[in-house]
Amino acid sequence: MSARAAGGDKQSFIEQARRAQIVASAIKVIAEAGYGGASLSLIAEHAGISKGVISYHFTSKSELMEEVVRRILKEVVEFVVDSVKDEASATAVLRGQILAVAGHMRERPAEIMALHEISSNMRAPDGSLRYGIEAAEEILRLLEGIYEMGHHTGEFREFDRRVMAVTHNAAVIDMFAYWATHPGHDLDAHAAELADIFVRATRKESPA
Amino acid sequence: MSARAAGGDKQSFIEQARRAQIVASAIKVIAEAGYGGASLSLIAEHAGISKGVISYHFTSKSELMEEVVRRILKEVVEFVVDSVKDEASATAVLRGQILAVAGHMRERPAEIMALHEISSNMRAPDGSLRYGIEAAEEILRLLEGIYEMGHHTGEFREFDRRVMAVTHNAAVIDMFAYWATHPGHDLDAHAAELADIFVRATRKESPA
Amino acid sequence: MSARAAGGDKQSFIEQARRAQIVASAIKVIAEAGYGGASLSLIAEHAGISKGVISYHFTSKSELMEEVVRRILKEVVEFVVDSVKDEASATAVLRGQILAVAGHMRERPAEIMALHEISSNMRAPDGSLRYGIEAAEEILRLLEGIYEMGHHTGEFREFDRRVMAVTHNAAVIDMFAYWATHPGHDLDAHAAELADIFVRATRKESPA
Amino acid sequence: MSARAAGGDKQSFIEQARRAQIVASAIKVIAEAGYGGASLSLIAEHAGISKGVISYHFTSKSELMEEVVRRILKEVVEFVVDSVKDEASATAVLRGQILAVAGHMRERPAEIMALHEISSNMRAPDGSLRYGIEAAEEILRLLEGIYEMGHHTGEFREFDRRVMAVTHNAAVIDMFAYWATHPGHDLDAHAAELADIFVRATRKESPA
DNA sequence: GATGAATGAGACTTCATTCAT
DNA sequence: AATGAATGAAGTCTCATTCAT
Known part of the structure; x- marks a missing residue:
């Protein structure tokens, strides 16, 4: 696991941008499909990225939701x-x-x-x-x-x-x-x- | 397919009792674990019956929820x-x-x-x-x-x-x-x- | 298990009639839904009887098919x-x-x-x-x-x-x-x- | 959803190899166990992979069969x-x-x-x-x-x-x-x- | 940083069969 | 002789997560 998880001091610009992009996609998917229907697949698809990226930037689905x-x-x-x-x-x-x-x-x-x-x-x-x-x-x-x-x-x-x-x-x-x-x-x-x-x-x- | 499907007027006493029991268990499990957490397994477990019994008395999970x-x-x-x-x-x-x-x-x-x-x-x-x-x-x-x-x-x-x-x-x-x-x-x-x-x-x- | 399974000497008239009825239903269901789609439920439904009746008159699904x-x-x-x-x-x-x-x-x-x-x-x-x-x-x-x-x-x-x-x-x-x-x-x-x-x-x- | 779904021109080498491997296993299992006996479990077992891999590379069992x-x-x-x-x-x-x-x-x-x-x-x-x-x-x-x-x-x-x-x-x-x-x-x-x-x-x- | 690939748990459902009545 | 009820195994599919590249 990389340092990102600590969420600590400095996040690179890309890191910030990606997180923001994923959060934005999550919001739209949840709004449309509901909490239960908002799978990581759907969120990734909406963001135009692969599922793994989400796991890379967020420790877990829970962390994404909390963000x-x-x-x-x-x-x-x-x-x-x-x-x-x-x-x-x-x-x-x-x-x-x-x-x-x-x-x-x-x-x-x-x-x-x-x-x-x-x-x-x-x-x-x-x-x-x-x-x-x-x-x-x-x-x-x-x-x-x-x-x-x-x-x-x-x-x-x-x-x-x-x-x-x-x-x-x-x-x-x-x-x-x-x-x-x-x-x-x-x-x-x-x-x-x-x-x-x-x-x-x-x-x-x-x-x- | 059992008699229930016909939706006919008369359901056997056991049929009625089981459906009521399953509905009651579903209510409790949903109240405790939420809609998303209310799996048929959990509901069956709460009712002390096997998962198959639910499928026997209800065509689908949707039908149970609607009931x-x-x-x-x-x-x-x-x-x-x-x-x-x-x-x-x-x-x-x-x-x-x-x-x-x-x-x-x-x-x-x-x-x-x-x-x-x-x-x-x-x-x-x-x-x-x-x-x-x-x-x-x-x-x-x-x-x-x-x-x-x-x-x-x-x-x-x-x-x-x-x-x-x-x-x-x-x-x-x-x-x-x-x-x-x-x-x-x-x-x-x-x-x-x-x-x-x-x-x-x-x-x-x-x-x- | 009752004597019927032995298939032996004498089958009652009802026994014969039921078996014939079930066989006839099986034939129609298989012809329509294929071997893979011919479940006992479907056959029983087509015959207008309960699933248990088939098991009562035939030891197993195999035996029915063989008949x-x-x-x-x-x-x-x-x-x-x-x-x-x-x-x-x-x-x-x-x-x-x-x-x-x-x-x-x-x-x-x-x-x-x-x-x-x-x-x-x-x-x-x-x-x-x-x-x-x-x-x-x-x-x-x-x-x-x-x-x-x-x-x-x-x-x-x-x-x-x-x-x-x-x-x-x-x-x-x-x-x-x-x-x-x-x-x-x-x-x-x-x-x-x-x-x-x-x-x-x-x-x-x-x-x- | 993986790239395959897009049906696009280029599939990765691994993707192609896996699909081919799964198709080959499916062929052998069907030939041996028949269409009705060819479960995804059996096919996966024959290929030496987990069941989920098939679902990953094929949308459904139907799609596999069609391939x-x-x-x-x-x-x-x-x-x-x-x-x-x-x-x-x-x-x-x-x-x-x-x-x-x-x-x-x-x-x-x-x-x-x-x-x-x-x-x-x-x-x-x-x-x-x-x-x-x-x-x-x-x-x-x-x-x-x-x-x-x-x-x-x-x-x-x-x-x-x-x-x-x-x-x-x-x-x-x-x-x-x-x-x-x-x-x-x-x-x-x-x-x-x-x-x-x-x-x-x-x-x-x-x-x- | 990012991806595709793989996994395994768990979900719902169907089904042949058994059993008490 | 018949039925409704129940079971448990097996099937397909979805999903969050992990990992090698």
Whole structure:
């Protein structure tokens, strides 16, 4: 086995390019064929390389999948954080986040699909879901941050932030899933409706 | 070919019992090992029978999976319909449905897990998701029925019923997923919070 | 195991009828699906009985196949013998046999097909063809009898009777095979041509 | 998927060698164990390789079988054509073809056996014989060519060329089959007798 | 760095056969 | 006499992984 496996200090340019190419192919194949259907053969074929190349650059299929998740998650989180950093009120952040994520989904459906496929299917050797908790956790914390802000500013009524975050996350992901399954569906209109739903669900009671 | 294939009205008692036993084992194995990990070997082992028995009672693995879905879906839909049929207002139906489903999930987690696994992973020979749209559609229609009622009675504000139903469904499923992943999580409290969320999201504006 | 296996003295009427029914179904299935495709399931299904019945009446699949061969061969040989017994000259017998066999083939194609399938495919446990030599041998002897008669009467020129019989048999069987594959082919015209061929191939030289 | 699938012009040397080796093993196993007995296990064992190697070089068992047929048929047809191309009269071609084919059969019995096994047993997914008509058709046309020549030159009497070709083909094949079953049989003597038979069956009537 | 080639485990399925009822 | 049920071996195929070149 060569030094690459250590993944350590310096990766050559070719090394980086190849890994990126393989990851990109993996994302597309997973998005199309599902986690279960994404064999190394298919990924290699999509990338126009031989199967052995993948094994050369990745210790195992698991490592490839983990790299895929890492890249997508990084991108998504960066995007989410970025999309709300300039909003002033918690309500605006809330609404902005939903609309922005919808925009991101429209631009990168394969990534979102692949992330979903892997995190709901990939398992550790012991049979447990590899990304059971952690994968969502990072995003849940970001969402909870929005609600904490609203609670702090007094914009939002009292509610369990974890439950709201789980619900929020589910609603956004399934908006995507529904859109992916129903090509004609209007994603932006859906997002706008969804934003309404959460604004109403979180805001303080109207004064009597 | 055995009598079952004819699909005729009467199956022997043993036939019914075996099919039920195999379906039950399949549900447990899928819930534990995931759709991809649920091999006929594992299912047979769990049922304490030989692999051939499954092939004897089911034409193919697909047929077994479809039977699993059919049984669970029937149970779930019956339950959902039953749980709300006596409520008077749409708001009560809405709240009641969420609480009742949570109760059902607490009682039958494996079924819900298996249904989710199969419907998000099983694919037709052509590569498309076997239960892509139709499976959810039935439930979405039921949920839309609740919102239609609320619109009719004037309890609910105007909103897109399909978006609300998709969101509602996602929220409930992910409540389950979160609970399944976090054993210590309080499912009933989550359900109560969720009911609040949807009641607020759907109700008419408070008068100024 | 019951007494039936011994095949001995007395078989009940039902026993006989069942065996005949199963043999008949086997013949049809083999003719349609080939020896390799003729599973006990298919045969049972065709007969409208359960698979177990076959095992009840026949010790093994081999025994069933042997019974099939026995019945068909008996019928064919009787027919062949019968069809030529009244002819006076060897030439007439030769011509008559070919025409008569063609007629028989038209009436019982499944039997001929099945006989051919079994004798060219069924193997003994040691891997050798079960009906390699004997099956054809009986027929070859009958054909040699015709040539011997012609040699005795002086109608036929000198030739190797075994080679002629093998050729004759092959020609007749392949006439059937060609007809079976080409439904529009004129079997009777073929037989007439074939008779001409063998009459010319066997007759004494025309005097100079 | 390996390069072979593309069907491209160039296969690596190893690829070609392996395919040839596997085809050769397949031929021997089929000749010995019959089409039905020729499992991939047996073929791999005979070749001294693992089962997976066959799957690596051939998409499916069908593809292997088709390659086997292609190679044998090519060889046989080339041989037949070659063996008669220098003969002057149709009668000489006829006699020469039979003797030459017998010689070829003596040299390559396994090929002939395998070709016969596959073409009479291999079936398409729909149950019809894979090589029902076309396989024989090519050879029948070649034989008809001989008769057409004899008709054209006036050497042969009038007869149905298709019937004669079918008979000729059957006679030659069964000569082989008889020899294969009866090791002591004199193949060359048989061929000589057979040539006599067809010369007599086709020649013009002796002048009165 | 990259590839083709090979492997062996494991998946699904079919099938002849056995057995209790 | 018949059946449904069960078995286990064997078959074909897929796949992640390893290795020599």
